[in-house]
Amino acid sequence: MAGTGNAHLRDGDAVLRVEDLVVEFPLGRKGTVSAVAGISFDVLRGETLGIVGESGCGKSTTGRAIMQIETPRSGSVVFEGTDLTTLSFGDLREARTKIQMIFQDPISSLNPRRKVRDSVMEPLDIWERGTEAERDAVVDAVLENVGIDPDRAAESRPHQFSGGQCQRISIARALVLDPTLIICDEPVSALDVSVQAQVLNLLEDLKAEYGLTLLFIAHDLAVVKNISDRVAVMYLGKLCEVASSDDLYGRPAHPYTNVLLESIPVPDPEIVVVGTSITGEPPSPVNPPSGCRFHPRCPAADEICTTTEPIMRPIGDGHFVACHHPLVTPVSVS
Amino acid sequence: MNVPIQTEGRVSDGTLLEVTDLKTHFRTERGLVRAVDGVTFSLERGKSLGVVGESGSGKTVLSRTIMGLLPSTAVLDGSVKFAGQETLGMSPKQMRHLWGREMSMVFQNPMVSLNPLMKVGKQIMEPLDIHLGMDKRNARETALTLLRDVRIPEPEKRLDQFPHELSGGMRQRVMIAIALACGPTLLFADEPTTALDVTVQAQILELIGEQRRDRNMSVILVTHDLGVVAGHTDEIAVMYGGRLVEKAPTKQLFANMKMPYTMSLMRSIPKIEDPSHTRLLTIPGRPPDLVNPPKGCGFAPRCAYARTKCLEERPPLVPTVESDDHVYACWYPVGSPEFEERDVEILSRVGVAGAAS
Numbered sequence: 001m002a003g004t005g006n007a008h009l010r011d012g013d014a015v016l017r018v019e020d021l022v023v024e025f026p027l028g029r030k031g032t033v034s035a036v037a038g039i040s041f042d043v044l045r046g047e048t049l050g051i052v053g054e055s056g057c058g059k060s061t062t063g064r065a066i067m068q069i070e071t072p073r074s075g076s077v078v079f080e081g082t083d084l085t086t087l088s089f090g091d092l093r094e095a096r097t098k099i100q101m102i103f104q105d106p107i108s109s110l111n112p113r114r115k116v117r118d119s120v121m122e123p124l125d126i127w128e129r130g131t132e133a134e135r136d137a138v139v140d141a142v143l144e145n146v147g148i149d150p151d152r153a154a155e156s157r158p159h160q161f162s163g164g165q166c167q168r169i170s171i172a173r174a175l176v177l178d179p180t181l182i183i184c185d186e187p188v189s190a191l192d193v194s195v196q197a198q199v200l201n202l203l204e205d206l207k208a209e210y211g212l213t214l215l216f217i218a219h220d221l222a223v224v225k226n227i228s229d230r231v232a233v234m235y236l237g238k239l240c241e242v243a244s245s246d247d248l249y250g251r252p253a254h255p256y257t258n259v260l261l262e263s264i265p266v267p268d269p270e271i272v273v274v275g276t277s278i279t280g281e282p283p284s285p286v287n288p289p290s291g292c293r294f295h296p297r298c299p300a301a302d303e304i305c306t307t308t309e310p311i312m313r314p315i316g317d318g319h320f321v322a323c324h325h326p327l328v329t330p331v332s333v334s
Numbered sequence: 335m336n337v338p339i340q341t342e343g344r345v346s347d348g349t350l351l352e353v354t355d356l357k358t359h360f361r362t363e364r365g366l367v368r369a370v371d372g373v374t375f376s377l378e379r380g381k382s383l384g385v386v387g388e389s390g391s392g393k394t395v396l397s398r399t400i401m402g403l404l405p406s407t408a409v410l411d412g413s414v415k416f417a418g419q420e421t422l423g424m425s426p427k428q429m430r431h432l433w434g435r436e437m438s439m440v441f442q443n444p445m446v447s448l449n450p451l452m453k454v455g456k457q458i459m460e461p462l463d464i465h466l467g468m469d470k471r472n473a474r475e476t477a478l479t480l481l482r483d484v485r486i487p488e489p490e491k492r493l494d495q496f497p498h499e500l501s502g503g504m505r506q507r508v509m510i511a512i513a514l515a516c517g518p519t520l521l522f523a524d525e526p527t528t529a530l531d532v533t534v535q536a537q538i539l540e541l542i543g544e545q546r547r548d549r550n551m552s553v554i555l556v557t558h559d560l561g562v563v564a565g566h567t568d569e570i571a572v573m574y575g576g577r578l579v580e581k582a583p584t585k586q587l588f589a590n591m592k593m594p595y596t597m598s599l600m601r602s603i604p605k606i607e608d609p610s611h612t613r614l615l616t617i618p619g620r621p622p623d624l625v626n627p628p629k630g631c632g633f634a635p636r637c638a639y640a641r642t643k644c645l646e647e648r649p650p651l652v653p654t655v656e657s658d659d660h661v662y663a664c665w666y667p668v669g670s671p672e673f674e675e676r677d678v679e680i681l682s683r684v685g686v687a688g689a690a691s
Binding site: 164193196198201204219221246260264265268271279280 | 536
């Protein structure tokens with residue numbers, strides 16, 4: 001169904017397995033916004049999955065639906081063997097301690113009136129983890145690890161830190177409960193390039209140190225490639241393509257992935273910009289196009305694309321594409 | 335051809351904007367914030383200049399100073415000559431004669447820059463009425479032409495729509511249409527694509543370039559993204575801590591970066607052609623405090639190549655051996671023996687080979 005299919009799901013130690021996830025928002029009499037329209041993916045233990053796409057493609061909604069901040073219309077979100085969509089509120093709260101989120105705007109995601117060390121401490125207080133001395137030790141250690149001076153954190157409020165430092169503090173807050181999975185929703189897009197590099201390196205280091213699994217949601221393809229093992233490309237609520245990051249960028253198979261890669265401004269004036277082969281912007285998810293949702297903007301679209309939704313199929317080396325006319329030929333399914 | 339930034343009174347006919355030793359300081363409780371601290375450059379008609387820097391480098395204040403859009407706490411010094419006329423210190427009433435007709439600006443966030451309660455058509459017609467005294471019917475016709483110029487689909491329908499009915503990219507096109515309405519000779523684009531998606535960003539940058547060529551307009555493109563300026567400007571000025579630290583024709587700059595800051599910025603960008611999990615070279619620390627700027631080079635405290643001299647003495651802006659058009663402010667620039675010695679050490683430490691390319 002739904003232009004995605006599940007061919008790309010793997011056997012193995014999946015920390016997270018999302019199947020046929022659908023999230024819709026009601027618009028009253030005007031119908032519904034089909035934000036996420038039946039997507040599936042899995043994230044293996046210790047892996048970083050990047051989800052990339054333009055604004056409105058449903059990538060943030062996907063992250064929020066995993067946390068059950070948005071209630072999925074249908075589909076399952078299996079985390080460590082438990083389907084989060086079936087849990088009671090109490091059980092869900094418990095499960096959520098193992099999944100943490102980092103958001104785009106680091107300054108507004110911290111309480112401006114509290115000392116930042118208290119914000120980092122709060123999850124431990126709520127769950128009454130250990131003694132007070134143990135909590136202090138955990139918070140200080142985590143703050144040190146993200147490169148924030150614990151003494152300064154105890155005295156200062158968010159506005160006294162730079163954007164990059166606030167993002168480090170948000171990361172510390174996500175780490176104190178010792179989570180398994182961290183969902184990073186555009187964690188570096190509000191930062192300067194120099195600071196962005198610091199935060200990306202920090203995430204890589206912490207991932208190794210704390211044995212984390214990451215779901216990294218962003219619109220910047222180069223950033224996503226740098227941090228991810230595997231990348232999923234989303235367009236208007238659907239998955240277009242899934243592959244290892246080197247493979248996806250090396251031989252994009254979906255015309256949309258190709259357009260995205262073409263559109264990146266290259267910091268080299270010797271490279272002649274040939275002009276983009278795409279016009280316009282993604283259509284509204286209120287009345288999504290029939291068939292393949294990308295067909296109105298696709299340079300390769302023909303009759304079948306307007307009527308039939310493409311199903312995810314393998315093109316070799318763990319590379320999957322949902323397209324009738326992929327740029328790389330699919331392997332015959334044996 | 336480019337005009338050297340040292341101003342010795344030799345201004346070619348094509349010079350539209352000449353900024354000399356411009357200082358924009360703000361009085362605050364903490365003291366005087368030196369947001370722009372002695373910037374000199376000139377821009378020819380029809381050319382585009384990219385102003386690149388991190389947040390707090392003074393790039394936005396620089397463009398707002400030239401536009402005359404500053405709060406009353408600003409303390410100004412130096413000179414801004416627009417088409418030969420001194421504009422620094424002009425009253426808003428005097429500046430109004432320049433706004434729209436001579437210079438205009440496209441802002442970063444199209445949602446907050448458009449009036450949410452006014453139809454798009456009226457917002458484009460407003461400057462035509464105020465600055466050009468155009469009557470309503472002509473203004474509507476012109477607005478329609480402008481919407482076609484910026485390639486908005488179904489322009490007739492858009493005239494009577496409100497901003498919230500348009501997508502982000504379309505709103506930015508409307509902003510550009512408003513900025514172009516009175517045929518300015520100088521267009522400021524302050525991070526015009528930061529709020530937009532990458533496929534839309536490419537279209538908007540192409541649109542600005544095309545309008546520049548068609549109208550023989552000068553463009554100052556302010557951005558933090560070296561990728562954006564690389565393909566869309568003739569010249570680039572790199573700002574750090576309120577000062578110009580390097581300026582060159584775009585191709586020369588990328589081929590032969592002199593400032594370790596410019597190079598470090600380049601290296602900290604994740605490259606699409608690098609394999610995943612490539613360790614990024616970072617710039618440690620934070621931009622300098624503009625109230626108490628460092629004594630020597632502003633970048634020295636964060637610079638991996640800095641030596642004692644850098645902390646003590648501020649380097650002047652000097653031309654390179656190869657070209658007078660390429661200036662930089664550094665005691666030990668990229669390529670100098672002192673720089674290379676450190677660079678080998680740094681690259682081997684992080685295990686990045688040939689990251690300079």
